[in-house]
Amino acid sequence: MFGDMMNMMGKLKETQKKVEETKKRLDTVLIDEKSSDNKIQVSLTANRTIKSIDIDESLLEDKEQLEDYLILTLNKAIEKATSINEAELAAVAKEGMPNIPGLDMFK
Structure with a gap:
C-alpha cells in the first residue's frame, strides 16, 4: 500500500511538471481574431496575454465605435484562447491522474 501511495505521489508530481510545461508552451500559441470587417485585429496567447492590436485608422475618429470593436474582438479572442x-x-x-477508486473526476 505504501508503494502504491508513493507511486501515486510520483505520478502527481510528474503531472504537475507536465502542466507547467503545457502552460509555457501555451505562451507560444497565438490566437488571431479580426472584427467582421477586418478593421481590428488582435493577437493573444492561449494563456490570454495580448500580444498585438492593429486598428484601422478610420476607427480612430469615433471613440465609441472603437471601444465597441475592441470589446467584441477581444472577447472573441479571449473565448478562443480560454477554450484552447x-x-x-x-x-x-x-x-x-492516478487511478483512485471513487475519484472519477474526468468522465
Missing part, C-alpha cells in the same frame, strides 16, 4: 487553454490543461491533468 482549458482543453490542453484538462488533457494533461486527465492523462496524469
Whole structure:
C-alpha cells in the first residue's frame, strides 16, 4: 500500500511538471481574431496575454465605435484562447491522474 501511495505521489508530481510545461508552451500559441470587417485585429496567447492590436485608422475618429470593436474582438479572442487553454490543461491533468477508486473526476 505504501508503494502504491508513493507511486501515486510520483505520478502527481510528474503531472504537475507536465502542466507547467503545457502552460509555457501555451505562451507560444497565438490566437488571431479580426472584427467582421477586418478593421481590428488582435493577437493573444492561449494563456490570454495580448500580444498585438492593429486598428484601422478610420476607427480612430469615433471613440465609441472603437471601444465597441475592441470589446467584441477581444472577447472573441479571449473565448478562443480560454477554450484552447482549458482543453490542453484538462488533457494533461486527465492523462496524469492516478487511478483512485471513487475519484472519477474526468468522465
